[in-house]
Amino acid sequence: MRRPSIALAAxxxxxxxxxxxxxxxxxxxxxxxxxxxxxxxxxTSTINLYAYAVPKVGFDVVIPAFQKxxxxxxxxxxxxxxxxxxxxxxxxxGAEADFVNFSVEPDITRLVDAGLVDPNWNANEHKGIPFxxxxxxxxxxxxxxxxxxxxxxxxxxxxxxxxxxxxxxxAKWNLLAPYAAKSNGGVDxxxxxxxxxxxxxxxxKVQPKSGREATETFLQGSGDVLLSYExxxxxxxxxxxxxxxxxxxxxxxxxxxxxxxxxxxxxxTATAFNDYLYTPAAQKLLAEAGFRPVDTTVAQEYASKFxxxxxxxxxADLGGWKTVDSTLFKKDxxxxxxxxxxxxx
Amino acid sequence: xxxxxxxxxxxxxPETDAAPLPPRPGATASDGIRRHGGDPAARxxxxxxxxxxxxxxxGLRGLRRPLGIGIxxxxxxxxxxxxxxxxxxxxxxxxxxxxxxxxxxxxxLASLWVTVLVSAVVALVNxxxxxxxxxxxxxxEFRGKRFVNAVIDLPFALPTIVASIVLLSLYGPNSxxxxxxxxxxxxxxxxxxxxxxxxxxxxxxxxxIEADREVEEAAASLGATTWTTFRRIVLPTLxxxxxxxxxxxxxxxxxEYGSVVLIGGNIPRETQVASQYIQQQIEIDRxxxxxxxxxxxxxxxxxxxxxxxxxxxxxxRREERDA
Numbered sequence: 001m002r003r004p005s006i007a008l009a010a011x012x013x014x015x016x017x018x019x020x021x022x023x024x025x026x027x028x029x030x031x032x033x034x035x036x037x038x039x040x041x042x043x044t045s046t047i048n049l050y051a052y053a054v055p056k057v058g059f060d061v062v063i064p065a066f067q068k069x070x071x072x073x074x075x076x077x078x079x080x081x082x083x084x085x086x087x088x089x090x091x092x093x094g095a096e097a098d099f100v101n102f103s104v105e106p107d108i109t110r111l112v113d114a115g116l117v118d119p120n121w122n123a124n125e126h127k128g129i130p131f132x133x134x135x136x137x138x139x140x141x142x143x144x145x146x147x148x149x150x151x152x153x154x155x156x157x158x159x160x161x162x163x164x165x166x167x168x169x170x171a172k173w174n175l176l177a178p179y180a181a182k183s184n185g186g187v188d189x190x191x192x193x194x195x196x197x198x199x200x201x202x203x204x205k206v207q208p209k210s211g212r213e214a215t216e217t218f219l220q221g222s223g224d225v226l227l228s229y230e231x232x233x234x235x236x237x238x239x240x241x242x243x244x245x246x247x248x249x250x251x252x253x254x255x256x257x258x259x260x261x262x263x264x265x266x267x268x269t270a271t272a273f274n275d276y277l278y279t280p281a282a283q284k285l286l287a288e289a290g291f292r293p294v295d296t297t298v299a300q301e302y303a304s305k306f307x308x309x310x311x312x313x314x315x316a317d318l319g320g321w322k323t324v325d326s327t328l329f330k331k332d333x334x335x336x337x338x339x340x341x342x343x344x345x
Numbered sequence: 346x347x348x349x350x351x352x353x354x355x356x357x358x359p360e361t362d363a364a365p366l367p368p369r370p371g372a373t374a375s376d377g378i379r380r381h382g383g384d385p386a387a388r389x390x391x392x393x394x395x396x397x398x399x400x401x402x403x404g405l406r407g408l409r410r411p412l413g414i415g416i417x418x419x420x421x422x423x424x425x426x427x428x429x430x431x432x433x434x435x436x437x438x439x440x441x442x443x444x445x446x447x448x449x450x451x452x453x454l455a456s457l458w459v460t461v462l463v464s465a466v467v468a469l470v471n472x473x474x475x476x477x478x479x480x481x482x483x484x485x486e487f488r489g490k491r492f493v494n495a496v497i498d499l500p501f502a503l504p505t506i507v508a509s510i511v512l513l514s515l516y517g518p519n520s521x522x523x524x525x526x527x528x529x530x531x532x533x534x535x536x537x538x539x540x541x542x543x544x545x546x547x548x549x550x551x552x553x554i555e556a557d558r559e560v561e562e563a564a565a566s567l568g569a570t571t572w573t574t575f576r577r578i579v580l581p582t583l584x585x586x587x588x589x590x591x592x593x594x595x596x597x598x599x600x601e602y603g604s605v606v607l608i609g610g611n612i613p614r615e616t617q618v619a620s621q622y623i624q625q626q627i628e629i630d631r632x633x634x635x636x637x638x639x640x641x642x643x644x645x646x647x648x649x650x651x652x653x654x655x656x657x658x659x660x661x662r663r664e665e666r667d668a
Contacts, residue, residue, distance in 0.1 A: 086628050166629030206612050209628045221518040222528055222610065331630075344613060345450045 045266040046076040047273060050091050051101040052084035052169055053212035054232045055256065058131065058289045059101075062282050071272035083210035084169030091116065091261075098264040099273060101130075101256065103169020103211070105321040106329075108257050121259040130277035131291040133254040134247060134309060135177035138218065138226040138233045141242040145224050149248045150178040153199060153225060160203040161223035163214040165329060165340055169256075170211030172329055174227035175200075175336055177252035179328075180313035193335050201343045219243070229254060230306070231290035238290075249310040256291075429643065436636035447637035455614040456622035457641060463530060463618070464598035467537040472591040475545025476583065482546070483553040497547070500540045505603030508539050513607045528610025533618065536604040541594035548590030549583055556582050581664075585657045592653035596646045 051059065059079065066072035080087065080095075088107035091097045092114045100117075102108055108128070111117040122128030139147050145158055153160055165171035175196055183192025206222055208214040211232060218226035219241055226243075233245035258277060260270045276282050283293040287302040299306075318324050328336040437444050447453065482494055500508065512535060516526040526532035556579070564574045602620040610616045617625075619642050626635035 083628060085630070089630060164625070164629055166631075205615075206610070207625065208611075209625065217610075220527060220610075221525070222612075345452050 045074070045269045046078055047098045047266055047270050048096050049077055049079045049099050049101070050087050050095065050097040051079070051081050052087060052103040052107075052256070053081050053210035054103075054170070054215075054229055054235075055101060055131075055291070056081050056212075057235050058231070058286050058291050061285045061289055062277065065281065065285055066273055066276050069276065071269070072276065075266075075269050075273070081212070083163070083167040083213075085167045086209065097261055098266050098270040099258070099260055101258040103254075103256055104172055105255075105257050105315075106325045107169060108259050109321070111259070111261070116261050116263060117259045118262045122257065124278070126278060126294045127255075128257045128259060129255040129294055130258050130274075131283075131286045131294060132256055133229040133231045133290075133292050134306075134312065135173050135252045135254060136228060136230045136233050136245045136247045138215075138228050138236070138243050138245045140224065141244055143244065143246065147225055147246055150181055150195070150250075153178075153203060154195070158203055158225060159205055159223040160199060160225045160227060161206060161208070161214050161218045162204060162227040163210055164207040165336065166331065167209045168211055168214075170214065170227075170229060170232075173229070173252060173254045176315075176318070176324070176328075177227075177248075177313070179336070180252055180318060181248070181250040181311075185313055185317045186319065189335075193339065196336055197339045197343075200340055204343070207344060230292070234290035247307070247309055251309050251312060253312050253314045255315065432636055432643070433640055435632065436640040438633050438636070443633060444637050444640075447634045448641050450634070452613050452617075453622060453634065453638050453641075456617045456619045457638065457645075459530070459533075459615070459617065460599050460619040460642070461645065463533045463537060464595050466534055467541055467598045468591045468595035470534075470538060471541055471545045471594045472587055475542070475590060475594075476549050476587055478542075479546045479549035479553055483550060497543050500542050505540055505601065506606065508604040509536060509607035512536050512539060512604075516608065527608050528612060528616055530616055532608045532610070533605050533616055536608050537598045537601055540601060540604045541597050544594040544597065545587060545590030548586040548593070552583055552586040585660050588657060588660075589653060592649055596649050599642060599645055599649075 049059070056079070059077075063077050063079075067075060082090075084103035084107050088100070088102055088110050091100060092110050100108065100111065105122075108117060108121065112119050112121065137147055137153070139145065145155070146152065147158070152158070162174045163171040165175060178195050178199065179192040180186065182195040183189055186192070206217055208217050211228060214226060215228060215232055215236060217223070219236065228245075230245070230247065233243075236243055237245065258274060260267065260274050264270045277286075278295065280295055280298055283295040283298040284301075287293045287298060287305065292306050293299045293302060315321055315324060326334065328334045331337055332341075436447075448457075478497070482490065482497075503511075512532070513527060515522065516524055516532060516535065518525060518527065526535055561574050561578050564578050565571075569577070600620060601618070602624070605618055606621065609618065609621065611621050611625075613622075619638055623635045623638050623642075626632070626638070
């Protein structure tokens with residue numbers, strides 16, 4: 001009888017050890033985190049960057065330039081790109097980030113509410129917006145459907161590709177542009193919503209999760225029209241894809257915010273990187289990559305590359321993101337959210 | 346695979362008590378084989394085998410039984426049962442009404458319908474062509490046979506996303522052969538056929554190797570046509586294997602994600618399969634919908650495997666009676 005009980009005890013001990021090893025491993029991982037990061041900090045430091053899907057092309061040129069500056073020497077970057085809302089929720093849920101760049105302000109506000117970003121993150125002269133763009137219409141080469149303005153999208157048989165506003169920031173800008181145009185900046189709300197409803201119900205068939213994925217879907221042959229950032233349109237055109245873009249006379253100013261997490265282990269480096277984005281050198285690189293610069297001198301220099309539309313609505317015209325998000329995009333409550341849910345459920 | 350072939354014996358065998366396992370790449374085909382006629386020694390590790398031995402055993406053997414059952418229960422609980430229970434609880438987070446609303450949303454129902462429809466087509470095609478492939482591999486001699494035999498397992502070894510890219514480069518936009526299947530249901534069918542190819546082949550192959558050819562020759566010498574021989578002699582022998590392979594292929598197809606993600610197009614109500622719908626619901630922050638549809642998918646898979654066992658155990662009993 002002895003042997004089996006020994007075996008039993010041995011197995012029990014092994015199992016317990018195994019389980020504690022698992023649990024202990026997890027705990028020690030997090031415990032070791034700050035230590036190793038601090039050790040790294042002496043020689044090099046790593047900035048964990050979480051951004052929405054399309055500015056990768058911008059960061060691809062800005063990051064190497066930053067690493068050549070004094071503040072950026074030896075700084076490594078761990079980059080993650082994805083749907084703006086999805087990325088923001090990941091960081092809010094505990095993903096380790098030092099610097100974030102989202103498509104829309106509410107995705108940063110989520111982190112402010114979670115206590116991860118300082119409420120004064122947008123206190124600088126550019127309100128925390130290092131670059132922006134405008135909403136544009138991308139069509140197939142030669143514009144076979146003759147798309148010129150928002151009304152052309154509602155022509156029978158025109159299929160529009162735009163991402164899902166519940167995960168994508170791009171999608172929110174894309175829907176706000178015609179909404180603002182049709183509602184005269186939010187004055188005639190019903191007209192704006194009628195347009196969005198007709199567009200989403202009859203012309204939007206796919207729901208890619210991010211602006212980048214929407215572009216991929218469009219380039220793979222789905223749809224006649226892609227709603228997107230101007231910078232994304234410029235990027236795919238530069239790549240030689242058979243598309244062109246038409247910026248409608250009335251469109252919307254896109255402002256993409258960036259912020260540093262206040263609990264960052266590399267606060268100084270991350271702040272230096274954030275500040276660097278506003279320098280003329282970085283602004284020029286961003287402009288070259290297709291993003292509209294916020295620095296007025298640089299903006300003037302690139303004025304010919306970024307033609308000013310006849311009328312450019314801004315988020316401030318609609319009452320700011322707080323109002324827009326709660327009245328239009330909030331799940332189950334916002335008007336556009338309800339329209340989108342109804343059309344896609 | 347050869348070890349599985351070695352274990353394979355012809356003729357009816359007593360059924361094991363092992364519960365049907367969820368499909369796993371690599372091991373599934375052999376599970377299918379064992380289920381309808383493996384050597385008892387080869388499946389001694391199942392609880393049924395252990396208890397059967399223990400009933401006749403004494404001393405140490407007798408004591409191993411509760412321990413074995415305990416470890417198996419603990420292991421299955423930690424790995425399979427508890428996560429499944431947690432998922433089910435999450436799906437009913439807002440009560441039965443919330444669950445019902447989530448799975449009856451038109452887009453959710455559509456994705457489940459597309460999934461089942463496409464998987465059924467894939468399973469049926471597999472049943473016919475998989476059997477044919479196995480037949481050719483066993484009964485015909487040709488150059489490069491060993492190479493073909495190895496290629497069959499490639500879809501198992503290949504990451505499924507690679508399958509998607511492979512198919513997209515052939516059937517996608519600017520297709521070199523002029524066939525564009527991306528963002529269509531046929532695209533889904535082709536992708537799923539690719540990843541489920543080995544199931545029926547690997548289930549049928551060993552049974553065919555062990556099948557008694559003399560019986561077929563006897564039938565032929567008694568004047569049976571080739572078709573009669575196939576229908577009355579060969580098919581009944583292969584049926585359980587075909588069925589098991591088909592069922593596993595179906596179960597794998599309904600859960601497939603990687604292989605359809607690029608070629609499927611993810612168009613709601615047309616080519617969006619349930620796994621893509623689940624992913625989408627997670628991305629737009631609606632975990633309840635994702636959990637509810639996952640539970641529905643789980644139920645479909647479970648019912649499939651259950652039916653499979655009922656049917657195969659029936660046919661086994663019939664075989665035993667006939668024997």
